[in-house]
Amino acid sequence: MTTVQFTALLPLLGIAGTSMILMAAVAVRRDRRWSVAITVIGLAVSLGFVFVARSAAPCEVSPLLLIDGFALFFFALLITATAVVVLLASNYFARRDCDPEELFLLLLFATLGGCVLAASTHFASLFLGLEILSVSLYSMVAYLRRSERGIEAGVKYLILAAVSSAFMLFGMALVYADTGSLAITLPPAMTLMTLAGVALMMVGVGFKLALAPFHMWTADVYEGAPAPVTAYVATVSKAAMVAFLLRLLAAAGEPTPQLVWFMALLAGASILIGNLLALRQENIKRLLAYSSIAHLGYLMIAVIAGGADGGEAAAFYLAAYIPTTLIAFGVITVLSPADRDSDLMEDYQGLGARRPVVAGLLTAALLSLAGIPLTAGFVGKFLVLGTGVETGQWTLALVLVLGSVISIFYYLRVIVAMYMSEPVGEAPPPNTPRVPLAIAATLAVLLAIVLWLGVWPAPLLRVIHATVGAL
Amino acid sequence: MTLVLLILLPLVGGVAVWFVGRRNADVCRWFSLAIVLAEFALVLRLWARHFHTVELGSGGPWLEVFERAWIPEFGISFILAIDGLSLLMVVLTAFIGVMAVLVSWREIEERVGIYFACLLWVLAGITGVFMALDLFLFYFFWEVMLIPMYFLIGVWGHERRIYAAVKFFIFTLAGGLLMLVSILALYFTHGASTGVYTFNYTELLGTPMDSPAAFWIMLGFFVAFAVKLPAVPIHNWLPDAHTEAPTAGSLILAALLLKTGAYGLIRFVVPLFPEASATMVPWAMWLGVFGIIYGAILAFGQTDLKRLVAYTSVSHMGFVLIGIYSWNQLSLQGTVMQMICHGISTGSLFMIVGMLYQRIHTRDVTKMGGLWQAAPRLGGVAMIFAMASLGLPGTGNFIGEFLIIFGAFPVNVAVTVVALIGIVAATVYSLRIIQTTFHGPATTGFEIADMSSREMLMMAPMILIIVWLGLWPSTVIATFEPSLEALLHLVPAMLGGG
Numbered sequence: 001m002t003t004v005q006f007t008a009l010l011p012l013l014g015i016a017g018t019s020m021i022l023m024a025a026v027a028v029r030r031d032r033r034w035s036v037a038i039t040v041i042g043l044a045v046s047l048g049f050v051f052v053a054r055s056a057a058p059c060e061v062s063p064l065l066l067i068d069g070f071a072l073f074f075f076a077l078l079i080t081a082t083a084v085v086v087l088l089a090s091n092y093f094a095r096r097d098c099d100p101e102e103l104f105l106l107l108l109f110a111t112l113g114g115c116v117l118a119a120s121t122h123f124a125s126l127f128l129g130l131e132i133l134s135v136s137l138y139s140m141v142a143y144l145r146r147s148e149r150g151i152e153a154g155v156k157y158l159i160l161a162a163v164s165s166a167f168m169l170f171g172m173a174l175v176y177a178d179t180g181s182l183a184i185t186l187p188p189a190m191t192l193m194t195l196a197g198v199a200l201m202m203v204g205v206g207f208k209l210a211l212a213p214f215h216m217w218t219a220d221v222y223e224g225a226p227a228p229v230t231a232y233v234a235t236v237s238k239a240a241m242v243a244f245l246l247r248l249l250a251a252a253g254e255p256t257p258q259l260v261w262f263m264a265l266l267a268g269a270s271i272l273i274g275n276l277l278a279l280r281q282e283n284i285k286r287l288l289a290y291s292s293i294a295h296l297g298y299l300m301i302a303v304i305a306g307g308a309d310g311g312e313a314a315a316f317y318l319a320a321y322i323p324t325t326l327i328a329f330g331v332i333t334v335l336s337p338a339d340r341d342s343d344l345m346e347d348y349q350g351l352g353a354r355r356p357v358v359a360g361l362l363t364a365a366l367l368s369l370a371g372i373p374l375t376a377g378f379v380g381k382f383l384v385l386g387t388g389v390e391t392g393q394w395t396l397a398l399v400l401v402l403g404s405v406i407s408i409f410y411y412l413r414v415i416v417a418m419y420m421s422e423p424v425g426e427a428p429p430p431n432t433p434r435v436p437l438a439i440a441a442t443l444a445v446l447l448a449i450v451l452w453l454g455v456w457p458a459p460l461l462r463v464i465h466a467t468v469g470a471l
Numbered sequence: 472m473t474l475v476l477l478i479l480l481p482l483v484g485g486v487a488v489w490f491v492g493r494r495n496a497d498v499c500r501w502f503s504l505a506i507v508l509a510e511f512a513l514v515l516r517l518w519a520r521h522f523h524t525v526e527l528g529s530g531g532p533w534l535e536v537f538e539r540a541w542i543p544e545f546g547i548s549f550i551l552a553i554d555g556l557s558l559l560m561v562v563l564t565a566f567i568g569v570m571a572v573l574v575s576w577r578e579i580e581e582r583v584g585i586y587f588a589c590l591l592w593v594l595a596g597i598t599g600v601f602m603a604l605d606l607f608l609f610y611f612f613w614e615v616m617l618i619p620m621y622f623l624i625g626v627w628g629h630e631r632r633i634y635a636a637v638k639f640f641i642f643t644l645a646g647g648l649l650m651l652v653s654i655l656a657l658y659f660t661h662g663a664s665t666g667v668y669t670f671n672y673t674e675l676l677g678t679p680m681d682s683p684a685a686f687w688i689m690l691g692f693f694v695a696f697a698v699k700l701p702a703v704p705i706h707n708w709l710p711d712a713h714t715e716a717p718t719a720g721s722l723i724l725a726a727l728l729l730k731t732g733a734y735g736l737i738r739f740v741v742p743l744f745p746e747a748s749a750t751m752v753p754w755a756m757w758l759g760v761f762g763i764i765y766g767a768i769l770a771f772g773q774t775d776l777k778r779l780v781a782y783t784s785v786s787h788m789g790f791v792l793i794g795i796y797s798w799n800q801l802s803l804q805g806t807v808m809q810m811i812c813h814g815i816s817t818g819s820l821f822m823i824v825g826m827l828y829q830r831i832h833t834r835d836v837t838k839m840g841g842l843w844q845a846a847p848r849l850g851g852v853a854m855i856f857a858m859a860s861l862g863l864p865g866t867g868n869f870i871g872e873f874l875i876i877f878g879a880f881p882v883n884v885a886v887t888v889v890a891l892i893g894i895v896a897a898t899v900y901s902l903r904i905i906q907t908t909f910h911g912p913a914t915t916g917f918e919i920a921d922m923s924s925r926e927m928l929m930m931a932p933m934i935l936i937i938v939w940l941g942l943w944p945s946t947v948i949a950t951f952e953p954s955l956e957a958l959l960h961l962v963p964a965m966l967g968g969g
């Protein structure tokens with residue numbers, strides 16, 4: 001391995017190294033604050049390495065990994081999001097008699113897997129990354145082992161993710177049988193067998209991204225997993241998968257009409273099903289689950305549009321969606337008392353009067369999810385719609401409009417509950433704790449990012465253009 | 472720079488008001504008043520500065536322009552500009568803003584800080600809509616003004632406020648998103664044919680388009696503006712929103728938000744898509760007529776006084792639709808006059824209904840009657856605006872409706888004739904307002920106070936303006952005339968129906 005390759009690989013080594021140090025540290029002394037410090041510092045160093053690795057990019061590290069601007073952009077995204085989730089998890093577990101140290105380890109592993117996924121140019125590394133990510137997620141989802149819902153969600157996720165991996169493997173096998181190569185480069189003219197292989201892989205991707213009709217697990221897993229883990233499932237694991245999808249399609253060149261049709265169906269179905277099912281949810285986590293199905297549907301429009309513009313729009317959409325979602329789950333986390341997650345609509349009634357700042361944060365997040373101007377979500381939706389219109393996907397563009405109109409109804413329901421309804425029952429739950437400074441600062445920074453991207457997206461767009469656009 | 476200040480002042484002021492309001496409600500009220508007064512003074516200064524230059528109209532219609540790059544990658548810039556038309560709309564916005572703060576003085580007692588903040592933010596958004604000359608920026612403001620309005624209706628409104636607020640939001644958002652699709656389609660069409668990808672309005676003018684595409688793109692804009700206007704089949708958010716909103720909310724909705732729809736049609740739909748708009752002429756005019764008659768009939772049938780006034784808006788805005796699609800000098804002059812005068816007169820009617828509601832806590836006209844004895848001043852003021860609403864000569868509304876009818880006649884005689892019936896219907900419902908509330912036997916014997924000096928102070932400028940506009944309309948016509956000429960120069964006529 002040359003120095004250049006080593007430099008390029010630094011971010012991954014940073015994450016892996018952090019997990020080693022954390023493992024050793026936990027063996028010596030079990031302490032939540034201590035482990036959080038190690039994890040966050042390790043992630044910060046890894047993030048620093050991303051910038052160091054820029055000098056080496058693009059760099060092929062064995063046929064398995066390609067560390068280019070695209071990969072580094074996603075590294076930065078995934079690592080930052082993970083750091084936020086770690087902080088949230090620390091707050092969440094401070095109130096529960098359950099040690100979170102292993103969760104931090106699992107988070108690090110999963111992020112490592114996600115990063116490998118984003119950098120993979122080979123089916124072997126792809127599968128490796130995917131499995132590291134998935135296996136860590138199974139245990140994270142079921143981490144609260146005294147919670148029945150948690151176990152149920154974990155098992156559900158385990159089975160469905162395993163099935164999706166099987167689909168993925170079968171797809172790879174078909175592509176390999178046809179092309180004789182495991183590298184993610186597809187021949188320009190796809191034979192039926194390659195096409196079938198790619199379609200099967202799309203099914204696997206669809207499971208992971210929770211695109212309809214492969215979305216069945218989403219609501220239960222979102223509801224059953226601890227709030228910070230749900231945040232992780234909603235952001236990091238999906239972003240990593242989108243990175244892979246973008247790479248796969250970029251390798252495929254001009255996608256065949258059948259593939260476009262297939263993806264368009266997934267996108268349209270996700271938007272409509274996600275939004276319609278979200279309408280009647282009484283549980284915020286389930287509501288956000290269905291909304292995430294719709295959001296990934298929107299994102300698919302940019303993916304289908306393809307080309308540099310599509311990739312850039314998709315990347316921006318993720319960069320807008322991740323902080324927004326993290327704020328939403330962050331609010332759920334800080335509001336959750338020790339015995340359960342505060343995810344019922346009634347937990348939010350009258351929140352605007354009780355805790356105006358927290359309610360304001362959630363409002364901003366919901367408006368960003370709804371794509372209202374001044375927020376990042378608006379610019380994201382604008383770009384996605386732009387790629388859809390540019391490539392003439394009129395039906396999908398109109399489905400997006402319809403979906404957004406439906407979605408505003410259920411986002412407003414939460415806002416109505418917070419500002420326009422009286423709290424249910426007696427005074428606020430007594431054991432809702434104060435928000436510690438670190439979490440407050442984190443959420444404030446996330447909010448600043450969401451607003452910043454909504455008002456002044458040009459700098460990030462430039463970065464995305466230089467990195468993702470070069471794919 | 473003044474233009475930016477006009478938006479920043481209420482925007483930043485809103486944040487400040489919010490913080491002040493958490494400590495002291497009265498300071499917050501005075502502070503908000505200071506901000507809207509400062510805004511109004513700024514606008515008046517702007518008007519005074521350009522009062523004579525607008526008549527010259529040299530160097531294009533734009534009086535002031537503020538332009539900065541915003542997202543250059545996508546050809547998005549931050550362009551604010553005013554011509555005479557925008558200027559008058561901004562003047563109206565600032566004036567109604569002052570009124571909105573004044574009517575809320577005693578009506579709002581809960582969460583005062585955030586209330587006034589929302590009020591100021593709505594004003595900032597509306598001011599932005601009237602000045603934005605970049606389509607992205609325009610859409611930005613268009614949606615931004617929704618959120619605080621939604622909260623104004625949803626938090627401080629009447630009984631069915633949540634239903635009304637959500638309905639309002641969904642209708643306007645749906646229209647807005649269709650417009651966004653159209654904006655993007657226009658952007659890419661322009662880019663594909665000229666190689667310049669831009670959202671700049673002045674550059675997008677005259678984009679070559681083939682006719683079916685142009686029609687569909689135009690329709691997206693049209694629907695968004697028709698929802699706001701409102702044109703009849705998509706008007707039904709309006710009665711609910713107007714009725715359930717607090718007085719200041721109804722005032723802003725009637726006087727300003729509806730005008731953004733009309734403004735959009737004049738500024739964007741017709742100049743950007745002259746041929747496609749021409750095919751719309753008969754449809755739009757008959758929609759307008761239908762709105763006039765339908766609004767009038769429903770207004771007559773209402774028992775809720777606020778709902779009644781709301782339906783008169785539907786009727787009045789029908790004239791605006793006819794005026795715009797007649798597209799000649801007279802009809803456009805009438806349209807802008809009608810926009811301003813409807814803002815003042817219907818706004819005043821909502822203020823009067825608000826005062827009544829504060830005194831007798833009902834809006835049901837069947838429970839009112841004979842209030843003139845107790846409150847002659849209130850009755851007198853109501854009388855004046857009922858007369859304005861029916862288009863009595865001497866009020867600005869007469870000028871507006873007269874010019875529209877005058878301008879529409881050569882375009883479509885049948886439409887004009889039916890629209891005239893609408894004026895007669897306006898007499899019926901306007902007189903009914905007075906008759907059922909102030910005349911007749913005092914059914915329940917309300918003991919109510921007459922108008923206070925604060926209320927007199929509010930209504931006096933409204934009366935002066937509506938009469939001044941009726942007697943001396945050339946003051947405002949001179950201001951917006953050059954911009955109308957510029958628009959007519961762009962699109963000389965839409966006769967012939969394409």
